[in-house]
Amino acid sequence: MQFSVQQVAGAHLPPVSFTLTSGDILTVRGASGVGKSQLLRALADLSEHTGEITLDDVAQSATPPDEWRRQVAYVPAESGWWADGVSAHFTVLPPADWLQRLSLSPEMLNATVERLSTGERQRLALLRALMMQPKVLLLDEPTANLDEANTHAMATLVADYVQSQGAAAVWVTHDATAREQLGSHVLQMTAEGALFS
Amino acid sequence: MNIQILSVFDLVLAGLLVLALGGVQLLLGLGLLRSLVWGSVRMVLQLLLVGMVLKSLFAVANLGWITLMAAVMLLLAGYEVTARQKRPIKGWRGYGIGLASMGVTAAIITLFTLTVIIQPQPWYTPQYAIPLLGMILGNTMTGIGLALNHLTQTAWSSRNQIEARLLMGQTARTATRELRADALRAGLIPTLNMLAAAGLISLPGMMTGQILAGAPPMEAVRYQILIMLLITAATGFGSMLAVHLGSLRLFDARDRLRLDRLGS
Numbered sequence: 001m002q003f004s005v006q007q008v009a010g011a012h013l014p015p016v017s018f019t020l021t022s023g024d025i026l027t028v029r030g031a032s033g034v035g036k037s038q039l040l041r042a043l044a045d046l047s048e049h050t051g052e053i054t055l056d057d058v059a060q061s062a063t064p065p066d067e068w069r070r071q072v073a074y075v076p077a078e079s080g081w082w083a084d085g086v087s088a089h090f091t092v093l094p095p096a097d098w099l100q101r102l103s104l105s106p107e108m109l110n111a112t113v114e115r116l117s118t119g120e121r122q123r124l125a126l127l128r129a130l131m132m133q134p135k136v137l138l139l140d141e142p143t144a145n146l147d148e149a150n151t152h153a154m155a156t157l158v159a160d161y162v163q164s165q166g167a168a169a170v171w172v173t174h175d176a177t178a179r180e181q182l183g184s185h186v187l188q189m190t191a192e193g194a195l196f197s
Numbered sequence: 198m199n200i201q202i203l204s205v206f207d208l209v210l211a212g213l214l215v216l217a218l219g220g221v222q223l224l225l226g227l228g229l230l231r232s233l234v235w236g237s238v239r240m241v242l243q244l245l246l247v248g249m250v251l252k253s254l255f256a257v258a259n260l261g262w263i264t265l266m267a268a269v270m271l272l273l274a275g276y277e278v279t280a281r282q283k284r285p286i287k288g289w290r291g292y293g294i295g296l297a298s299m300g301v302t303a304a305i306i307t308l309f310t311l312t313v314i315i316q317p318q319p320w321y322t323p324q325y326a327i328p329l330l331g332m333i334l335g336n337t338m339t340g341i342g343l344a345l346n347h348l349t350q351t352a353w354s355s356r357n358q359i360e361a362r363l364l365m366g367q368t369a370r371t372a373t374r375e376l377r378a379d380a381l382r383a384g385l386i387p388t389l390n391m392l393a394a395a396g397l398i399s400l401p402g403m404m405t406g407q408i409l410a411g412a413p414p415m416e417a418v419r420y421q422i423l424i425m426l427l428i429t430a431a432t433g434f435g436s437m438l439a440v441h442l443g444s445l446r447l448f449d450a451r452d453r454l455r456l457d458r459l460g461s
Contacts, residue, residue, distance in 0.1 A: 045451055046363065065368075065453075066366050066367060066452065070366035081358065082355075089361075128365065129364075132365070
């Protein structure tokens with residue numbers, strides 16, 4: 001698996017380039033407002049942008065948008081829920097051990113979205129993205145509303161998924177715990193551009 | 198029965214009622230006097246103007262002039278649709294979507310009614326064509342305006358939900374299925390209310406007019422049934438077309454939700 005991003009830029013996004021292969025996890029840093037979320041939106045093709053993005057040498061523009069977003073799955077900071085019941089948002093229900101690893105009970109799938117806390121929604125949003133079996137996972141501050149134990153559990157789950165599926169992840173976070181635990185690569189974003197290391 | 202002729206003095210008496218209303222509003226400090234007077238004066242001028250236009254139109258009964266009149270009515274209705282949008286689609290397309298959906302349905306249904314159902318001689322006899330088109334346009338205008346308003350406003354406020362569905366690998370069409378159905382329903386509510394209230398709660402204007410002019414009630418009722426069926430079909434097809442064209446404009450070729458295409 002190869003995910004290549006060349007000179008991707010947009011209205012509120014300085015030019016960014018990097019390449020990820022199977023098992024890579026990229027943590028993205030930078031001051032707020034520098035365009036971290038805009039970068040993830042461009043990678044998922046949710047916002048207009050310039051530059052070249054390819055997945056296994058197939059260009060983003062050559063892949064139907066719905067198929068691209070299943071392969072390059074983006075979990076935004078604020079997850080969207082469009083139906084009343086939780087389970088209606090899943091194409092395939094998550095396995096029990098994944099729920100357990102994120103301290104979620106199986107009954108939660110039968111609950112209404114309204115009753116979930118922000119942190120629970122955040123964890124379920126990750127699971128619903130994982131169930132599409134994406135090749136690239138884009139996470140925007142997924143641990144913002146989680147305690148240390150759950151932050152650790154989520155980082156481990158993502159790392160395990162990436163390892164076992166030969167996928168890659170791009171992780172925007174301010175959280176030092178998650179950053180230390182994950183970062184095989186770091187992208188430092190500034191208003192002028194981004195430094196990949 | 199011959200219709201009682203109204204004198205100018207009769208109309209002045211009715212006007213005094215509105216002035217009295219304005220006076221009471223003024224005393225209570227509600228400040229609606231200006232809008233009431235201005236609205237009434239505007240209405241009188243519009244109707245006098247249309248009366249004169251109809252008088253000459255009926256006298257010549259020429260297809261070219263009738264088409265021109267129909268075109269002017271359509272353009273004005275198109276403007277009214279856009280003017281009532283809270284978040285209209287920007288640019289010429291916003292006007293174009295309302296105008297096209299209204300124009301296509303109103304034209305087809307009016308022509309079908311004149312040539313197949315009523316069949317006056319000639320088919321474009323303005324006494325039939327103009328009021329028929331007016332009633333169809335007036336109602337489709339309301340329906341299309343409400344449907345488009347619901348579509349754009351809800352898309353704006355539920356951006357998170359729509360984008361979440363796109364991110365779960367749904368196409369723009371799937372992600373807006375409920376939204377489009379709701380927008381269509383919003384457009385059809387006045388028509389459904391009209392059908393339910395017909396005869397029981399409200400005596401429709403056209404029927405009342407024909408009865409006042411001396412037509413037998415059952416004849417007037419038949420015309421009213423025809424008009425209501427035409428209005429329902431026109432509003433339904435017009436709103437469907439408008440919702441379809443409008444929802445296409447909400448997304449680009451890459452199925453991105455393009456709220457930047459809406460004004461505020």
